[in-house]
Amino acid sequence: MRETKPAPRLHRSIWYMGAKSRLIPGFLEKVLADELPVGGTFIDLMCGxxxxxxxxxxxxxxxxxxxxxxxxxxxxxxxEHSPGTRDDFLATLDPEADLSKSYEANYALLAGPYGAALEEEATCLDAYAKDRADGAWADSYREYLRTAAALYPGVSGENIAEPFRGAAALLEGRGEPASRPACLATTYYSNIYFGLRQSLQIDSLRIAIDELAEGDPWREARRTHYLSALLHAASVSTSGTSHFAQPRHLVKDSELQAMARRRLTDIRESLAEYSAAIAQTVGETVFTEGNQVFNSDYRELLDDEGAFRFPSGPGLVYLDPPYTADNYSRFYHVLEVLTRYDYPELKRDRGGGILRGRYPVLSHRFRSDFCSPTKVEDEFRKVLFGVASCGAKLVISYASPTGLLLKEYVREGYDDPLARLHDLCGEFFASVEILRRPMMHSGQGDSNISIDELLVVCGRPHSRRRAW
Ligand SMILES: C[S@@+](CC[C@H](N)C(=O)[O-])C[C@H]1O[C@@H](n2cnc3c(N)ncnc32)[C@H](O)[C@@H]1O
Structure with a gap:
C-alpha cells in the first residue's frame, strides 16, 4: 500500500529570483507524486x-x-531535522533570551560613534512615517543619503563629513571577523541596502548568533536557525527592489519614499517573526531520517567518472539551474557576505572608487557556467550524465523562451529549441517528457513577461556512456 503523509507546508521563503513557490502546487507536486514514491530520496541539486x-x-x-x-x-x-529530536530542538528556541545580551552590547558600541547620524536618520524616517514626506522632506533625506554614499570601509578621514565623523575610526579601516564592535553591515551597506539603524541591528544580531553559548548541544542547530531567520529578515528589508544587484538612485522622490518605507522595518522584530515562521514550517513537517545539506559547486558531488555520489539514493534529482546570464552571486552578494561575515575586499571601478553596488571582488563571487552562453550546454550534459550514471530519475526546471540554453539553440539556427532540448536529454534517458505551465515572470531581469515554466521529466537512464 502507498504510504500516506499529510500535505506538506509551503514555506514563506526569502525573496529569490526563480524561487519555485508558485510552481509546487499542482505542477511540480503532480510530477513528483508520479515519479517518486513517498519515503524515496529527493535531491535538490541547486536549492536556492x-x-x-x-x-x-x-x-x-x-x-x-x-x-x-x-x-x-x-x-x-x-x-536537517530528525523526526525523533525535532520537537526538543524547537522547544529550545527563544530569540529574545538567546540573542539580547550580545545584541545590546554590540549595538551600544556602534550607537556611540554613529549617534549623530542615527538621530538624523530617525528624524527623516519619523517624518515619513507621520505622513510628512513632502518636497522639503525629500531634500533633507536626499542630502543625508548623498553624504552617506561617500562612505565605505577604508575611506580616508578627511572625506568623512558630519554627521558621520564620530564613526571615522570604524570607517577608516576594514574590520575583521574578530573585531568589536562587529560593524560589517554598518560600514559596508548602511544607507545603501539598509537603513543605518537596520545595519546596526543586523551586525548586532549577527554577532549575537555567533556568540551563542558554547557547550550547548543544540548550539549549531540554533545558530543555523537564527542565521537563517536573519537572512530571511535581511532579504525582505533590502532598500533595493527585491534583491541586492543595484541600490536605488536618489533622484526621484518616489524612490526615496520607497527606501524610507523599507527602512522602517525593525530587523530585530523581523528576525523574531521569521524564527517563528521557520519553526512553524519545521514543526509541521513530518521528516524522514537522513536529510543532509551540502554547500558546493554541484561538480564536487561527481566522482572521477562523472557520476553523482549521494549519501542515499538513487531516487530523483531535481535540477533548477540559473536560466539567464545573471549570476546569483551578484544579485545576492549581501546575503553571502552576511553569512560568511568576513569583511571582503570590495570591487573598484577604473578610477579606484568603490562601486555603488558594493560588490565583493570577483574572486569572492561564484560564477556559474549555467550563466555562460558558451558553456551552458556542457553544464546540462554534465548533470544529465551524472544523474543517468547513478541510475536516478531527473526533473529539470527551466523557462521558455527565456532560458539561456534555449536562446543559444535559437541563435545556432534551431527552429524548435525545445525539440533540441528534448533530444539532448534523450542522449542520456530513454523517456523524456516536457511539461509546460504558462506564467508571468518578474525575476531574473525579465520584467512581467509571459513565459512557459518547463518541467523536463527524464526517466529510464541509459547505461553509463560519456557523450561529450
Ligand atoms: C533558479 S535558482 C534555484 C531556485 C530554487 N529551486 C528555489 O525554489 O528557490 C538557481 C540556483 O542555482 C545555484 N547554482 C548555480 N550554479 C551552481 C553550481 N554550479 N552548483 C551549485 N549551485 C549552483 C544558484 O546559487 C541558485 O541558488
Missing part, C-alpha cells in the same frame, strides 16, 4: 531559497545542495 527542499521534506528524504552559503544555511534550518 530552500522552498522546494522544505516542501519535499514532508514527503521524502531530502539531500540539498547549493554553491551559495546563504542557501545552504537556509536549507539546513528547514530540513
Amino acid at each position: 531559497s530552500g522552498v522546494v527542499s522544505a516542501w519535499c521534506a514532508g514527503l521524502y528524504r531530502v539531500i540539498s545542495n547549493d554553491v551559495q552559503s546563504y542557501s545552504a544555511v537556509i536549507a539546513r534550518s528547514l530540513i
